[in-house]
């Protein structure tokens with residue numbers, strides 16, 4: 001979708017176009033085109049990417065399912081990862097970070113066509129990359145599977161988009177830099193360096209031996225930890241106090257949390273290679289950092305816990321789509337991160353590595369935390385941009401329950417089965433064929449949970465498109481009552 | 484390719500990465516000292532309220548389900 005059509009859709013029936021705007025509404029209006037563009041792109045990738053996830057899951061118990069070359073397991077799983085990572089999470093994070101940065105800087109967006117141009121380039125390049133993967137032209141480096149020629153284009157597009165958060169910051173009308181701004185600025189600064197070093201050392205001038213693998217997981221871990229996670233945390237730090245109408249429990253702790261996060265996260269990537277042919281001191285350093293991550297995570301957990309509980313506002317949390325999703329995400333940020341710190345211990349990792357346990361954890365972080373927190377952000381942002389209420393409360397409920405049951409079910413199924421797999425492999429009593437056969441019921445359960453999440457995503461995407469559709473009935477509702 | 488040029492390339496890039504690491508560390512130290520100098524830590528109680536304003540004030544719940 002190109003920007004002018006988004007603009008047209010949104011300008012029609014817009015009472016605020018006629019003037020008398022509050023300051024906040026002016027800022028929101030300036031943000032409309034780019035944020036809506038990235039949101040729609042994100043929602044579309046989410047649906048397509050999830051469908052590839054389900055296809056991959058089905059292949060584990062029905063191997064002959066969709067038996068064509070472009071959809072072999074190796075390709076469909078890779079397509080799933082790249083679509084939900086670079087298509088959904090990156091686009092969603094572009095939307096949320098642009099909006100948050102301008103809101104918090106009290107600055108209107110100027111030259112919104114620049115990030116949109118970057119976004120069009122980003123998404124077209126992704127489409128090219130996905131076709132390359134489906135055609136078998138992938139690199140075999142996890143998280144960097146798209147052919148290497150996409151890298152310079154994606155890099156430039158990222159700069160066009162990410163720079164706008166920095167520009168907003170430099171034009172801020174406020175003296176204080178809120179903790180969410182710290183997280184977003186840091187993420188926008190870290191990612192380009194990570195991407196540049198990883199591309200150079202792995203794909204363009206490959207380092208030799210295990211250095212490649214070490215670089216690969218330094219990048220993969222930090223793309224999550226130093227880009228996706230900080231923006232997710234930034235979003236929770238904004239929306240939880242904002243929607244409740246009360247400040248964060250201990251702002252001091254949130255500052256401690258940010259700096260310890262920045263200090264420890266980037267050392268931890270090597271925990272993906274525990275037990276591998278990597279210097280032991282390096283593994284130990286990664287384990288120490290992974291355990292130290294307990295500090296920022298605990299700090300964040302304490303803060304969110306007391307902000308939500310001391311207000312005794314369960315009705316407000318449950319009654320707000322934004323908070324229902326965001327608080328769900330916040331709880332799972334804590335849980336998945338603590339689980340991650342445990343998985344980084346050598347004895348635990350000797351069981352869980354190479355099993356479904358890791359995949360359970362990956363979805364715990366990427367879906368139950370990050371994706372749910374981003375959904376929460378969209379439930380707040382979109383009505384304010386479109387100047388329309390969400391068309392259907394029932395669809396929000398449906399979205400929540402499908403995703404919540406699906407994602408928790410998925411994590412539980414994969415964790416239990418992953419642990420069993422690890423024990424079975426380590427004990428070496430069963431044959432590999434017996435172990436694979438024992439996985440059958442768990443694989444079915446995984447398909448069911450994945451399908452629930454996918455249905456939830458379809459509901460969300462349809463709801464977003466319905467809300468933005470030119471003919472949608474304009475409704476004023478409780479989300480907009482502040483105006 | 485003979486091993487010699489590759490070796491020297493990697494010596495050089497190791498240096499580059501080391502320098503990049505220093506830039507990283509330096510930027511973090513700079514950011515931390517900037518926030519102290521610019522008074523970011525002076526009154527955290529007040530600053531925690533910087534997300535509220537006249538349009539979306541403190542004490543008012545800002546989001547509900549549509550009817």
Ligand code: HEM
Nearest residue numbers: 271272290293336337340341343344353358362365366370
């Ligand atoms: C303190 C925080 C965390 C720690 C210490 C941690 C630790 C780990 C460890 C040890 C593994 C590797 C397991 C193995 O291969 O044996 C892992 C994998 C993974 N983690 Fe985390 N984790 C943390 C938080 C998160 C969060 C918040 C997310 C998502 C937003 C996340 C996403 C992932 C993903 C996607 C993988 C799978 C990578 C792959 O092999 O493809 N983690 N984590």
